[in-house]
Amino acid sequence: MLAQYGYVGILLIIAILFTIIMPLIPLILSRIGVVPRKKTPAKLSTYECGMEPIGDAWVQFNFRYYLFAVMFVALDVLTVFLYPWAISLGDLGAFGLLSVAIFFLIIMVGYTYAWFKGALQWK
């Protein structure tokens, strides 16, 4: 029984050695001069599909997207729940149908509330 777990130990050792050795190979090869090292400004600059990188990486988004994001998350969670439910609906029966209907109703009440409050309008 214990000997079978030995394979896991061997695998662990191999994994640790692999993760240590694999980054070391290019480092050592470049240190002893096998891999050519040639640093140019273009090589050290940001890769932006060959274009000149302009602007800042910290781009600011409009705050109005926040409401859309919240609405999207609510409907997204609903979708995530609906897919596995739809697959196993045959086994769940009437109780499953009823519970998801109530859940759907709760989400929809919130959605309609936000809709009538004007959360979906860009203003």
Added chain:
Amino acid sequence: MEIEKPAIFSPEQYDAAEVTRIVQLQQNSQQPIPDPDGWLDEELKRNVVLTTVDFLFDQARARSTFPFLLGLACCALEMMSAGMSRFDFTRWGLDIARWSPRQADLMIVAGTLTWKMAPAVRRLYDQMAEPKWVIAMGVCAISGGTFRESYSVVPGVNRIVPVDVYIPGCPPRPEALIYGINLIQQKILKDSLVRKHD
């Protein structure tokens, strides 16, 4: 080491800076860059140990060239075809088509190169890790082809980057691309660790 950047505050200034850059590149690349094959003739200093190590590294490099697919025009479709299951250049070791020059060895320039695109191609070539190889695929990449006289087309990719293998055709069939890959593998196999990469 930083690239000098012009101060850009508006789209007009960006366009102006780009025009300046392109015109500058156009003036600097009137003559084709000579093909990097001079080292094939020169006698490289090898000893017994280095020959073995060379053999090992050259085999490893030649059989695992990661292509950087620079599909610029219709030749790109033949290149895609060569990568797909019917022709499948993975059989020659071009394992994964890389979309980042950082992880690629072999740049396949497939198609017409315009002056607008030329600075990007030069930058991508510069960003590739050493040692690097370039295939010019199709007559447009070789010499400009039909559009050679055009104001906007680079008459040959070798004005911008040094080219190792030229594959003629309009567009070349995938078999031709595979033949070109075989040629570049033969070229890599003649490489040595003592060669100075320029």
